[in-house]
Amino acid sequence: MPDERREEGKRKPVVVLTMGMAGSGKTTFVQRCIAHLHQKANGMKEEDVCLPYVINLDPAVTHVPYEANIDIRDTVHYKELMQEYGLGPNGGLLTAVNLFATKFDQVVELCERRAAQESGLERTADEDGEDEDERGEAINYIIGDTPGQIEVFTWSASGQIFAESFASQFPTCIAFVVDTPKCTEPRTFMSNMLQACSVLYKYKLPMILVYNKCDISRHEFAIEWMKDFENYQQAISTDTSYAASLSRSLSLVLEDFYGNMPSVGVSSVTGSGMDEFFNLVDASVEEYNENYKKTLESNKSAEKVGELLGDMKVSGQGAKPPQPHHL
């Protein structure tokens, strides 16, 4: 086991960005992920310990029930921004995340430095250049908690900057958190699927559907609806509203999208399903390497070719244009 953990210590940490509708339980889920990973690390030799690195990206949250390594609220103060620029709550939130996005390269740099660190005591130089011991653990996951307002994170340029900055350096996946008890209502289930689908198309990163609050409602019904649209259509058959008819049509169109999506039922309160969740996170690395990373690398080399061609044009600027031959 220790060897495996040591291997894990060497592995690049995986970024897990939680997204989902307001109140679906993102913050509680992040808190549970941290507790779960700390519990796993308990009893391990100091040099084998791997812990999560946690980032709060919600500037408006009043209470964060976990200790974040990086907290957006330490850098931008959204209430002050609202006062200073006469903004409403959403404007304040959006401005706060936009300002933070301008510093996000520093966040990724911090994560990279932390990821390069081995477990145990480190000899580091303090401000006076004196050697001192600093305790640090290797990190296995970087977990990001995001604001519930989709227009602030999911659909803003900043959300994309955060996700792409991480994904350019670390394997990254999205944990789309769903409120399972609310999804027992077929139309709410479809709204969540539509939402998840749009996030997937915008971010193009591996996604895991996390059916949360399974201590209240088990999620098997949702899996059945995902895998068999007839099952879903039966559940919604008594509803004759316009929204229900739209949901029926959507179930035909979207089945291909969500039918094969990795999903797991968890309870952020009891901790059930967490091992399965992290197995899916680890499995998502392969998809990240196969799809996202390959596209990223080919885009980078296309950019390089573009730059080279640009340089050739620039260096050719001083040359005389070919003169027409006069007979």
Ligand SMILES: Nc1nc2c(ncn2[C@@H]2O[C@H](COP(=O)(O)OP(=O)(O)OP(=O)(O)O)[C@@H](O)[C@H]2O)c(=O)[nH]1
């Ligand atoms: N029973 C139960 N309640 C949960 C679970 N997860 C979260 N909750 C509750 O759901 C409510 C919302 O949870 P949050 O974690 O604040 O949700 P959120 O998605 O971060 O909320 P926003 O940031 O406002 O979008 C809280 O009352 C939680 O206690 C769960 O697994 N089971």
